[in-house]
Amino acid sequence: MIKIQKLTRQVGPERTPLLRGIDAEIHQGELIAIVGPSGSGKTTLLRCLALQEPWQEGSLIVDGNDVLKSGWTGKMKIKREWAYLEQNPHLNMNRTALKNVLIGRSGQTPWWRMVTGMVRSDDYMGAMDVLEELGLLDKAHDKCDKLSGGERQRVATARALVHGARVILADEPVNGLDPTSASHVMDTFRKLASDERVTIITVLPLEMAERFASRIWGLNHGELVFDIQGRRLTQAEKNKL
Numbered sequence: 699m700i701k702i703q704k705l706t707r708q709v710g711p712e713r714t715p716l717l718r719g720i721d722a723e724i725h726q727g728e729l730i731a732i733v734g735p736s737g738s739g740k741t742t743l744l745r746c747l748a749l750q751e752p753w754q755e756g757s758l759i760v761d762g763n764d765v766l767k768s769g770w771t772g773k774m775k776i777k778r779e780w781a782y783l784e785q786n787p788h789l790n791m792n793r794t795a796l797k798n799v800l801i802g803r804s805g806q807t808p809w810w811r812m813v814t815g816m817v818r819s820d821d822y823m824g825a826m827d828v829l830e831e832l833g834l835l836d837k838a839h840d841k842c843d844k845l846s847g848g849e850r851q852r853v854a855t856a857r858a859l860v861h862g863a864r865v866i867l868a869d870e871p872v873n874g875l876d877p878t879s880a881s882h883v884m885d886t887f888r889k890l891a892s893d894e895r896v897t898i899i900t901v902l903p904l905e906m907a908e909r910f911a912s913r914i915w916g917l918n919h920g921e922l923v924f925d926i927q928g929r930r931l932t933q934a935e936k937n938k939l
């Protein structure tokens with residue numbers, strides 16, 4: 699279980715607050731959508747959880763351990779097990795989907811295999827299994843520059859899964875996608891979360907959050923203004939955003 703306690707991020711000499719004492723508990727297998735107006739702190743919260751940005755007060759507690767107090771090893775564990783997917787995930791466009799997924803195993807692959815491109819057959823099988831699960835088997839040998847935005851998002855997700863991600867933090871994963879591709883990406887996330895394979899925390903537009911998330915966090919001016927089970931928002935909840 700993950701606990702966020704009074705997470706506060708301030709910036710600059712004026713200590714401008716970007717996050718104001720966020721409290722939440724996250725359980726395995728949830729698909730959480732963070733919604734809120736532009737500038738409300740959605741990406742900042744996601745990046746703090748991914749340890750990409752520091753915070754000044756509060757704690758992030760994972761399986762009973764305070765991440766900041768657990769030192770280098772604790773942080774490395776999070777960085778290994780939590781994947782941060784940026785809006786436009788970094789993929790090597792000249793490489794195939796399969797090669798990009800296999801790069802996810804680079805920490806476990808001897809350097810000479812990476813250099814020569816030779817991969818162990820069980821790594822290959824593992825990557826192909828994940829690509830198949832995400833509906834990309836027929837694209838495995840296509841170069842990433844030939845793939846659609848939605849397919850690239852799913853390659854990045856496959857890479858995170860092969861890497862052993864338990865938590866995926868995805869910043870606007872459907873941004874710029876056509877409705878069909880966006881639904882495909884979100885269906886993939888929903889399936890992964892409902893199997894309790896991974897917990898997924900996303901920044902999403904409201905209508906996508908209502909349709910796909912198991913839980914919705916509303917953020918406004920760096921404050922968590924609601925935390926509800928995934929469903930259509932009431933007008934009163936919408937008014938808080």
Ligand SMILES: Nc1ncnc2c1ncn2[C@@H]1O[C@H](COP(=O)(O)OP(=O)(O)OP(=O)(O)O)[C@@H](O)[C@H]1O
Binds near residue numbers: 709735736737739743
């Ligand atoms: N390092 C920083 N220094 C100063 N201000 C920052 C910094 N990072 C973010 N901000 C500001 O904090 C606010 C929240 O930014 P954030 O990117 O988290 O918002 P957001 O809700 O994700 O917005 P959007 O929906 O437009 O992407 C914004 O006003 C942004 O300009």
